[in-house]
Amino acid sequence: MPPNILITGGSGYLGGTLLAHMHTLPHGSYTTLYALVRTSSQAESVAKYGATPLTLDLSSPASIKETIIANQISIIFHLINPVDTENTVHMIKALAEVKKANGNEVHFLFTTGAKLFSSHAGAPTDGPLYDTDEKMYEIQQGQVSSAPHPFAALGVQANSLVVSTGKKFSVRTYVFAPCIVYGQGEGFGNKISIQTVAIVQAAKALRRVYSIDEGRPTWPVCHVRDNTTLYLRILESILESKEIGYGENGYFLASSGSVAWMDLYEAIANSMKKRDLIGDEKVVKANDATLQRIGDALGCPKDFAPVQIGGLCTFTAKHGQQIGWKPQFAPEHIIETADEEVELILKHSKF
Ligand SMILES: NC(=O)c1ccc[n+]([C@@H]2O[C@H](COP(=O)([O-])OP(=O)(O)OC[C@H]3O[C@@H](n4cnc5c(N)ncnc54)[C@H](OP(=O)(O)O)[C@@H]3O)[C@@H](O)[C@H]2O)c1
Known part of the structure; x- marks a missing residue:
């Protein structure tokens, strides 16, 4: 029988878009799609995507274990919290129990973030750091x-823990890193992303877009559709029992x-000036006092402001x-569509 799948974070930006596109997988390639929910209204919403709502108490290891085993879940795509060092371990151990019971391969995909492969996390930045680097785990x-x-x-501890726990319990693990994702979320819940939202939020509060770093540091970008097709490509490959690399190679x-942050800042500044949300479209380097104000606007300490909207x-x-994923949108697309992104953020944000 084809496996059962659990997706977490279905009311979120990335998880919602993934749920909305699950119908594109070949018919019959899985048995039941479960979606983790926390409310009855989320339960109704996920059902519209053909998913069976599942509630489990993430603070209880016993609840995680029992629910995964009782529902014979063999594949989990976890899209909730990039610094999770507990639930992941319990989920992986439960998958190992399912494997023991039915003998089939089990898989755990953990959603991290590109930040954890950046200057903010002490990753090497003196050249390209490929996601296929054989030494990535080290x-x-x-x-x-x-x-x-x-x-x-x-x-980074959370990422390594997923890999080491998977290895220990013979569960195939994948560490999936979204980056600056943009474009309208297509699920029933959150429609907007994170970093583009933070730039707009800070600029609206300070009435100017500020740059964070010297020079023109760059950051990877991805349209939410492309981000979703990579999740789906991985899932489809798993369902077809293809060898795509897992664990230390996953x-x-x-x-x-x-793109350069500066190009993104300038495109957003032009859009916000057009809407009279900022006084001047010129992007100015933030000083210490401005970083404090950006932190206040984003609800984080001053030192964390650069982590939200800058870095290399x-x-x-x-x-x-390598596994057949082809993104549709070139990186420059985020710059070209910055005005639409600002519009989307203003429509859906609460600031
Ligand atoms: N969007 C990006 O650009 C981006 C970039 C890099 C990494 N990421 C990472 O990718 C993951 C998903 O991002 P996103 O943009 O989709 O985030 P999001 O829109 O904020 O969605 C977060 C999801 O997690 C769920 N959730 C949070 N705490 C939970 C808990 N204790 N129990 C059950 N569900 C819980 C939320 O459910 P409720 O609706 O019930 O709160 C929601 O479905 C996050 O870990 C994020 O850090 C995102």
């Missing part, structure tokens, strides 16, 4: 002590390429293309 483990931010140290960056990330996608 590199990430080294970052646990070199990451400049505690948040990042926890995140890192995937969803990105068609990188040379993480480069190769693995997806």
